[in-house]
Amino acid sequence: MKLTVLRLGHRVGRDIRITTHVGLVARALGADEIVLSGQYDKGIINTLTDVAERWGGPFRVHYERNWLSFLKRKKEEGCEVIHLTVYGLPIGDAVRALRRSKRDKVVVVGSERVPSILYGLADWNVAVGSQPHSEVGALAVFLDRFFKGGELSKEFHGWMLKVVPQKRGKRVMKITETASCRGSGK
Numbered sequence: 001m002k003l004t005v006l007r008l009g010h011r012v013g014r015d016i017r018i019t020t021h022v023g024l025v026a027r028a029l030g031a032d033e034i035v036l037s038g039q040y041d042k043g044i045i046n047t048l049t050d051v052a053e054r055w056g057g058p059f060r061v062h063y064e065r066n067w068l069s070f071l072k073r074k075k076e077e078g079c080e081v082i083h084l085t086v087y088g089l090p091i092g093d094a095v096r097a098l099r100r101s102k103r104d105k106v107v108v109v110g111s112e113r114v115p116s117i118l119y120g121l122a123d124w125n126v127a128v129g130s131q132p133h134s135e136v137g138a139l140a141v142f143l144d145r146f147f148k149g150g151e152l153s154k155e156f157h158g159w160m161l162k163v164v165p166q167k168r169g170k171r172v173m174k175i176t177e178t179a180s181c182r183g184s185g186k
Contacts, residue, residue, distance in 0.1 A: 002104040009111040010038035023048040029143035030151035033060035037067035056156025088125030109135040
């Protein structure tokens with residue numbers, strides 16, 4: 001099962017940090033790719049691609065100009081569209097059903113006001129609480145619930161940088177001979 005995150009309505013200059021954080025959370029917490037829509041922003045695409053190259057993957061980043069056509073195409077391919085919103089079914093109920101389905105999934109998070117057509121197009125409108133909240137927080141909670149915490153110990157392949165867990169301090173392992181070591185996990 002493949003899980004894609006679709007970031008709706010990115011606005012250059014206004015959403016750079018939040019969209020970057022949506023991408024970082026998507027990658028770190030188990031998504032296979034992020035699709036950006038809205039205004040084209042090569043800087044964010046490069047940043048997220050660079051993170052995946054240095055910290056490991058696989059994780060794909062790309063841009064779709066027309067999010068609606070993209071979602072319709074994904075639905076035709078058999079994907080389930082999951083829209084994270086305040087106005088949906090409670091996350092606990094939805095996630096249990098979504099885990100049983102082996103279909104590929106597209107998880108949609110917005111930025112500006114989400115067009116009303118999405119509420120009808122989505123197979124699932126999923127609420128992470130019933131109060132206003134951040135799309136970054138909603139995505140993190142959803143992915144953690146969906147993967148039952150297993151994504152937190154995910155092993156990324158092809159890394160050049162890797163955090164070494166320790167009680168105190170900060171240590172990052174660096175691979176200097178990428179040709180012989182990348183992907184080995186050592």
